[in-house]
Amino acid sequence: MTTIKIPSLAEAPPGYEGHGFFATSLDRAIGLARKYSIWPLPFATSCCGIEFMATMGAHYDFARFGSERPSFSPRQADLLMVMGTIAKKMGPPLKQVYIQMAEPRWVLAMGACASSGGIFDTYSVLQGIDEIIPVDVYVPGCPPRPEQVIDGLMRVQDLVQNESLRRRHSPEYKALLAKYGIE
Amino acid sequence: MEKISHPLITEKLTARFGSDILSTEEEPLYKVLVITVNPARIIETLKFLYDDKELQFQFLTSLFAVHYPERKNEEIEMVYLLHNLWKNTRIRIKTYLPISNPEIDTATNLFSTANWMEREAYDFFGVIFKGHPNLKRILNIDSMDYFPMRKEYPLEEGTRRDKDDTMFGR
Numbered sequence: 001m002t003t004i005k006i007p008s009l010a011e012a013p014p015g016y017e018g019h020g021f022f023a024t025s026l027d028r029a030i031g032l033a034r035k036y037s038i039w040p041l042p043f044a045t046s047c048c049g050i051e052f053m054a055t056m057g058a059h060y061d062f063a064r065f066g067s068e069r070p071s072f073s074p075r076q077a078d079l080l081m082v083m084g085t086i087a088k089k090m091g092p093p094l095k096q097v098y099i100q101m102a103e104p105r106w107v108l109a110m111g112a113c114a115s116s117g118g119i120f121d122t123y124s125v126l127q128g129i130d131e132i133i134p135v136d137v138y139v140p141g142c143p144p145r146p147e148q149v150i151d152g153l154m155r156v157q158d159l160v161q162n163e164s165l166r167r168r169h170s171p172e173y174k175a176l177l178a179k180y181g182i183e
Numbered sequence: 184m185e186k187i188s189h190p191l192i193t194e195k196l197t198a199r200f201g202s203d204i205l206s207t208e209e210e211p212l213y214k215v216l217v218i219t220v221n222p223a224r225i226i227e228t229l230k231f232l233y234d235d236k237e238l239q240f241q242f243l244t245s246l247f248a249v250h251y252p253e254r255k256n257e258e259i260e261m262v263y264l265l266h267n268l269w270k271n272t273r274i275r276i277k278t279y280l281p282i283s284n285p286e287i288d289t290a291t292n293l294f295s296t297a298n299w300m301e302r303e304a305y306d307f308f309g310v311i312f313k314g315h316p317n318l319k320r321i322l323n324i325d326s327m328d329y330f331p332m333r334k335e336y337p338l339e340e341g342t343r344r345d346k347d348d349t350m351f352g353r
Contacts, residue, residue: 089323116343122339
């Protein structure tokens, strides 16, 4: 009888293994589960959004990384992906969307405009979304190629996997949110 | 159909408004008649052009402000682009306002489309349209505390730290 070896989809976290059991810490088990089930909320305002659509499509297949379901409601989203120029008038709606997301939540700024204002150094454009909400990962480019977006998502996956379960209760994290005026 | 001749328009306007028509000239590039009027009688002028049986300028293509800081007491220029759709004739009506008191009557009673255009002129230049039903900002964020298209304000946001000119040899 031949045995077929099934490749594992995810590396098991470090832990203790024996006959019929595997033990690891809760942090690591939850980190692993979260890492491969990040539901992104695409907040697309311009050309980076078009590039993201290519990233979501069959060729680059964003869903491979567990992001099968782009969540168009902030209530069920884990990752806010801000793609494109954010005008100052769009600032309050963006902040509202971030506030409506449940913890734990992450933010990815895609492209030069979302990261720094890009070429739009003008009175009407927000000079980077980190003026109003905290950002975890910045993806440079104008617009970034899908490979860069995927790399950015993998950096978010690293953050998600390694984040301590206590981080969101820490005084540092609360101070960070307070800096942005978010409860 | 035959276009309306420029002398006919100027004759009719000067006969009606006399010295309140400050100048009439044909703009050289597109041969459009440009008429400058006294700001106090702008709405009367638009109404006359609208109602006159031969003129019938009943379509407001656009309405906007321009800022000329070097012109004393007439810094804000208001421009009305009118179109006669039957005879396909276009004219420009201009009027000047001092920046210390940029007030002018609203054209919304004559053209409904002037509503948003006047809000835009208010938003960017601070022109006050007397009698406008809803004069508030239309494009910029409500908390903005200046009129960004006036020439004394810079285009740039001014908070960027990544645009160090020495790095680009400027």
